[in-house]
Amino acid sequence: MMSRLNKFWTTVLTIIVIYLLIKFGIPAVARQVTGLPFPLPVPGALIFIYMVLVLVAMFLLVTFDDGPLNEFLRPIKRFLRGDFTKPVRTIGIVLISLAVGWYVYDNVVPKITAPLALRIQHPSSNFPKKMEDAQNPMTNPTEAQVATFIEQAKAGEVQFIEQVMPDIEAWMDETGEEDPLLAINTPAIKKFRAAVEAGNVDNETARAALLEVRLYMGRALYAMNCRACHGDSVAGDGPMADGFKLRPINFTDNGTIETIVEGYTFWRVENGGPGLPLEATPWDSAMPEWKVSLSEEERWLIIMAEYDLAEKTPRMPEKH
Amino acid sequence: MNRKENMTFGILGAGLMLMALLIPTASDAKTVPSGPMPEATEAYIEQGRQIYIRRCSFCHGLLGDGGGPAADYLDPRPRDFTLGTYKFRTTASGELPTDNDLFRTVSRGLPSTAMQAFDNDVIKNGLSEEERWQVISYIKTFAIEFDDPDLDPLKTGKTVSLPASLPPFSAELVAKGKEVFEKAKCWSCHGKNGRGDGNKEFRKDDWGFPIRIRNVTHPWKIKGGSEVEEIFMRFTTGINGTPMPSFVKSLPEEDRWALANYIKSLQHDLTKHQVLKVLSVEGDVPADPADAAWANAQTMDIRLAGQVIAPPRWQNPSIEMATVQGIANDKDIAFKLTWDDPFKDIKHDAAKEFNAAEIQKVGLYSSYVAANDMIPRALDTFRDSIALQFPVKTPSGTQKPHFFRGESSNQVNLWVWNADLAEGGGEGAVEANARGWRQQPKPQKEAQRQLVSKANWDQGQWTLVIKRPLLTSDKNDVQFEAGKFIPVSLNAWDGSNGEHGLIMSLSTWNYVLIEAAMPISVYIFTALGFLITGGLLFWMARKSEAAPESESI
Numbered sequence: 001m002m003s004r005l006n007k008f009w010t011t012v013l014t015i016i017v018i019y020l021l022i023k024f025g026i027p028a029v030a031r032q033v034t035g036l037p038f039p040l041p042v043p044g045a046l047i048f049i050y051m052v053l054v055l056v057a058m059f060l061l062v063t064f065d066d067g068p069l070n071e072f073l074r075p076i077k078r079f080l081r082g083d084f085t086k087p088v089r090t091i092g093i094v095l096i097s098l099a100v101g102w103y104v105y106d107n108v109v110p111k112i113t114a115p116l117a118l119r120i121q122h123p124s125s126n127f128p129k130k131m132e133d134a135q136n137p138m139t140n141p142t143e144a145q146v147a148t149f150i151e152q153a154k155a156g157e158v159q160f161i162e163q164v165m166p167d168i169e170a171w172m173d174e175t176g177e178e179d180p181l182l183a184i185n186t187p188a189i190k191k192f193r194a195a196v197e198a199g200n201v202d203n204e205t206a207r208a209a210l211l212e213v214r215l216y217m218g219r220a221l222y223a224m225n226c227r228a229c230h231g232d233s234v235a236g237d238g239p240m241a242d243g244f245k246l247r248p249i250n251f252t253d254n255g256t257i258e259t260i261v262e263g264y265t266f267w268r269v270e271n272g273g274p275g276l277p278l279e280a281t282p283w284d285s286a287m288p289e290w291k292v293s294l295s296e297e298e299r300w301l302i303i304m305a306e307y308d309l310a311e312k313t314p315r316m317p318e319k320h
Numbered sequence: 321m322n323r324k325e326n327m328t329f330g331i332l333g334a335g336l337m338l339m340a341l342l343i344p345t346a347s348d349a350k351t352v353p354s355g356p357m358p359e360a361t362e363a364y365i366e367q368g369r370q371i372y373i374r375r376c377s378f379c380h381g382l383l384g385d386g387g388g389p390a391a392d393y394l395d396p397r398p399r400d401f402t403l404g405t406y407k408f409r410t411t412a413s414g415e416l417p418t419d420n421d422l423f424r425t426v427s428r429g430l431p432s433t434a435m436q437a438f439d440n441d442v443i444k445n446g447l448s449e450e451e452r453w454q455v456i457s458y459i460k461t462f463a464i465e466f467d468d469p470d471l472d473p474l475k476t477g478k479t480v481s482l483p484a485s486l487p488p489f490s491a492e493l494v495a496k497g498k499e500v501f502e503k504a505k506c507w508s509c510h511g512k513n514g515r516g517d518g519n520k521e522f523r524k525d526d527w528g529f530p531i532r533i534r535n536v537t538h539p540w541k542i543k544g545g546s547e548v549e550e551i552f553m554r555f556t557t558g559i560n561g562t563p564m565p566s567f568v569k570s571l572p573e574e575d576r577w578a579l580a581n582y583i584k585s586l587q588h589d590l591t592k593h594q595v596l597k598v599l600s601v602e603g604d605v606p607a608d609p610a611d612a613a614w615a616n617a618q619t620m621d622i623r624l625a626g627q628v629i630a631p632p633r634w635q636n637p638s639i640e641m642a643t644v645q646g647i648a649n650d651k652d653i654a655f656k657l658t659w660d661d662p663f664k665d666i667k668h669d670a671a672k673e674f675n676a677a678e679i680q681k682v683g684l685y686s687s688y689v690a691a692n693d694m695i696p697r698a699l700d701t702f703r704d705s706i707a708l709q710f711p712v713k714t715p716s717g718t719q720k721p722h723f724f725r726g727e728s729s730n731q732v733n734l735w736v737w738n739a740d741l742a743e744g745g746g747e748g749a750v751e752a753n754a755r756g757w758r759q760q761p762k763p764q765k766e767a768q769r770q771l772v773s774k775a776n777w778d779q780g781q782w783t784l785v786i787k788r789p790l791l792t793s794d795k796n797d798v799q800f801e802a803g804k805f806i807p808v809s810l811n812a813w814d815g816s817n818g819e820h821g822l823i824m825s826l827s828t829w830n831y832v833l834i835e836a837a838m839p840i841s842v843y844i845f846t847a848l849g850f851l852i853t854g855g856l857l858f859w860m861a862r863k864s865e866a867a868p869e870s871e872s873i
Contacts, residue, residue, distance in 0.1 A: 077864055080857075080860050080861045080863075080864040082861065082865065089861060093854060093857040093858060093861065094854065096853060096854075096857060097849075097850045097854035097857065098850060100849045100850060100852075101846050101847070101849045101850030101853070102846075103849070104845050104846050104848070104849030104850075105842065105845075105846040108841065108842050108845050108846070109838070109842050110803070110835075110836070110838075110842075112597060112835070113595065114594040114595050114830075114831050115717075115718050115805055115831075116718070117718035163389050163686065164389050166387075166389070167377070167381050167382050167383075167387060167388055167389055168382065170381070170382070170385075171381075171382040174383055183382050184373050184382075186370060186373065187370075216373070219378060220378050220388075220390070222378075223378035223379060223388070223389065223390040224378070224389055224390045224686050224688070225686065225687070225688075227390065227434065228434075228626065228628050228633075228635040229625075229628060231436055232375070232434070232435075232438075233436055233437070233438075233442075233443035233444075233445060233446065234445065235444065235445075237443075238434075238436070239433060239434060239436075239635070240625040240626055240635060241625075242540065242623055242625070243623045243624050243625020243626070243640065243825070243826075243827065243828075244625055244828050245594070245828040245830075246828065252443065252444035252445055272629075273722065274722065274727065282722065283720040283721060283722045283723060283829070284723065284829065286625075286629055286723075286724070286828070287629075288628070288629045288630060289630075291682070292630065292680075292682065292687075293631055293680075293682060293687035294683065294687075295682055295683030297683075298683060309445060310445060311444070311445050
């Protein structure tokens, strides 16, 4: 039979077990819960706070009255008095002192780790206020644009951006079709074409079809300009992603494009890494200043497609 | 133990066991479907077509001919589905793939290409198993071969499966595989060390596009998969549409398995650290890349990506990794760079350089350079080059110049080495300064140049040593002070891949550190910690001995 364990040892053991649970248990559980391919470590400062709380609790428990306190102190006193033989005491004291010495050394010795820069992901210090309420003109076509679209569809001459035309024309040549809309015959476009043919097209049907056409163009522009880094998956895992220490943003992540207004997304696409304030470490960002290469319409088309591909909606601007 | 403590321990034990159970397992992408492909009815194929237009057509084209809007910028190009030729199969050479082969490729993607995983277990907005089958049923309509039951590998029995017994990875197996590598002349294309440098010219695939012979030492580039089983499968099936044959007839199964293990053994393990510790030496720093001293210096692998930040953008870089080492004495510092490049390009024809102004207008077609027709990708056209980049002013905090050539207010110092200059007998390395990517880096005046370099190309690999005094009097130079984290990044060009100017690969910031002598305070604090603790404890021990027994218990 094992003899009853002394309060001193149960206290020490409890502290160790709780520490291990915080250090390894929580990250392991977090990994199961989040389903992410890596554990989520508990920040050092938080571990410190938890351990202080544990120590305070243990201290209260031990010093609650004289009984437990004496029980707790007994092995310490016996050790110091040399009841476990004097050599054991000497070795114990030397080992404890060495441990303290090592701890001090470990804390003061210069460490070879890259200087860490704290990075604010969505800085707002230089975000122009007027962009807060910006609406994507591509997802909000005007009445006039819808009317023009209906006219173009009636004539079989819906306009696409020039980037997608070679592919659509090749498709028309091969299939003998004369209406470019047929190349992307989605349900919304089918319904719209049927309505156009029947001569009773309403604005809602036309608007839905126009959005389909714009989404198609936006996706093409995304595939041409953004895909290399942010990926087909819009998860920040394109073929270029591994080359950048600061990985391209994962748009399917809940903390990214969903938490910002569309005007902010536009502003980030427009100004890229160089447009970031210092707290967002612009020197690490590979995001291009897309205003250098893409027109405003192209940028809005891409943002429209980006939200659609990520299956997210932008945050609504606050009402003033 | 009493009851209460039993319980405490019970709970703690249970907690520990729970932890052990929750230790995460690697979540494998499901690449094997739960059942055979459902019957492809017209409605089913139409569902597939809707997915195809949204997710596939921008690369593979509305006609499935690999001619989508993004196709020209990609290398390898998107698959042309109309021929029914597929690279990654579990069927004999030249045969069609099985449905499960297509399912595997759509599910897991092809690593390091534009074809990414579409499994919705891997990516959040991916395709469900049914959606993947739907899109595959549509893709199969592009090639008439799939309609012919006589060509169905499942019916003709021309499928390939893994051998029943596979000896595990071992040194003997690798040694045997090396013999097979020699015997089967794998090196005639892949090079003696597997770096894809065996051929003296470019190879072309069945569609006439230049293809790169795989550098098998870079596992992240192995499209069919870098595991032994996957490598074995390539030897067995061949890669349709490319010169890679099947070795079913020429090599017995156990030889192919040994060879796969050998190839696995060649794969490079990337280092993880971001700080390069420079080795301090007493005598001269080595000037030659072959110097034995380099064996003692720490290596740091730096990954590079295509320059996709400013036009002309380039997403088909050849150099994706370079290894850096550093050795310094009290006067000089030498860096050694090692990177793979299948061709030694030592000529440069400036007249063939791409005029970036052609694609620098806003809203123009695309700011990327098309992979195969906008720039010459040929031997003897452009030189191989590499550049180390440092901030001129070593940052005191974390603020650095932008990794892409700095900016107007914060310039960078580039040590550019050009193969053509070195080959001509002159100094290959030139010091230059840049303030952003909009202007070309400005070479320093002859009198200010202090770099000395020596390079060697062997078996598909460049090694280069560049050295310079640690400190200079030039205010445009980086200064190497001990104990400071000095940011470093790379630019690299493979000439025969058409790379020059901003058509290059580049890395983000890493650090170089020359260790400072250990401050004396470290020893003092450590000794104090030890002595004070020991002293206190002994004092308490003495006091306990003197204290009366009754008081303490």
